[in-house]
Amino acid sequence: MTNKLTAAITAVGGYVPEDKLTNFDLEKLVETNDEWIRTRTGIEERRILKGDGLATSDMVVPAVKQLCEKRGISPQEIDCLIVGTVTPDHVFPATANIACDKLGAKNAWGFDVSAACSGFLYPLTLGASLIESGRYKKVVVCGADKMSAIINYNDRATCIIFGDGAGAVLLEPNEEGNGVLDSILRSDGSGCHYLHMKAGGSKKPASVASVMANEHYVYQEGQAVFKAAVKGMADVSAELLERNNLTSDDIAWLVPHQANLRIIDATANRMGLSKEKVMINIQRYGNTTAGTLPLCLWDWEKKLKKGDNIVLAAFGGGFTWGATWVKWAYNS
Numbered sequence: 001m002t003n004k005l006t007a008a009i010t011a012v013g014g015y016v017p018e019d020k021l022t023n024f025d026l027e028k029l030v031e032t033n034d035e036w037i038r039t040r041t042g043i044e045e046r047r048i049l050k051g052d053g054l055a056t057s058d059m060v061v062p063a064v065k066q067l068c069e070k071r072g073i074s075p076q077e078i079d080c081l082i083v084g085t086v087t088p089d090h091v092f093p094a095t096a097n098i099a100c101d102k103l104g105a106k107n108a109w110g111f112d113v114s115a116a117c118s119g120f121l122y123p124l125t126l127g128a129s130l131i132e133s134g135r136y137k138k139v140v141v142c143g144a145d146k147m148s149a150i151i152n153y154n155d156r157a158t159c160i161i162f163g164d165g166a167g168a169v170l171l172e173p174n175e176e177g178n179g180v181l182d183s184i185l186r187s188d189g190s191g192c193h194y195l196h197m198k199a200g201g202s203k204k205p206a207s208v209a210s211v212m213a214n215e216h217y218v219y220q221e222g223q224a225v226f227k228a229a230v231k232g233m234a235d236v237s238a239e240l241l242e243r244n245n246l247t248s249d250d251i252a253w254l255v256p257h258q259a260n261l262r263i264i265d266a267t268a269n270r271m272g273l274s275k276e277k278v279m280i281n282i283q284r285y286g287n288t289t290a291g292t293l294p295l296c297l298w299d300w301e302k303k304l305k306k307g308d309n310i311v312l313a314a315f316g317g318g319f320t321w322g323a324t325w326v327k328w329a330y331n332s
């Protein structure tokens, strides 16, 4: 009898642009201050991708290249690349297609997933299913966003939060019981009202009027999103533990979406986890949307041990949210 096939994370890659946008830089752009931003969000600085023509794929490519180098494989061995993003290079074709070309991943098919801040958890679950089906051996899942392309730097309610970055993981078949073991994913389109981009889609194509009205930027009603995020992320994480008979003692790490330190704290408290078990890098990168979770794994990779139980949790535009249980598969 063969063991059940699971999808293990076998390598992590990441990329953040060099340019930093600090709270003090933002003080010069909008009516805000470092103290307010730090106490209300936990953020101190974010990275911004600067340079003409540079796009989300230009962050996906170095993240995936790094992951291939770490694992000692060529991009040509990748079967499928899934990119979670709300800032694709183009409306079409998919950023995954462009990135595969730039990587020389000639044998891969790929596509983008639009799930905003759940843009890593949704494709992670999908990618794991491709591996579990037995049809694919190497699936790369990437969360990447160039949020600076859709942020209005005159809007203090949004410009203080977001930054640019990309992270990626390689999924491979595992028969030791490690990998992506369970996921609870949710969506509620009635949340669209509170977090969306007003124009540029088929509902309201770009026009001079839409540009003049600043409708190609992120629109967010922060307090409504905050309340839904606290409840959504905490509830689903608690549910994931319960249905797998896990207690807080079983969990080595919580990897929460990095949108606001107060949302992270609420989720950790609800799960009964002490702060030492929570990955937090929001102070350095801000909210990179689909990039937050893989960038945490990237920063913490060396501390992770084979067999560690990890819960990843996210909440964002859609609304979309969810939690995923991963048993770590290697020591680095």
Ligand code: UT7
Binding pocket: 031, 032, 033, 036, 037, 040, 041, 117, 156, 157, 160, 161, 221, 222, 223, 224, 225, 226, 229, 258, 259, 260, 263, 287, 289, 315, 316, 317
């Ligand atoms: O990742 C995608 C999902 N997104 C999220 O999870 C974001 C969720 N929301 C949030 O993180 C928070 O709602 C924000 C960080 C966006 C805003 O924080 P808040 O504590 O909800 O602030 P608020 O909008 O309730 O505003 C409180 C006060 C207001 O002043 P008054 O009316 O009390 O005098 C705002 O005008 O803070 C003021 N304010 C600011 N002051 C300085 C709002 N933004 C700023 C700012 N600097 N940047």
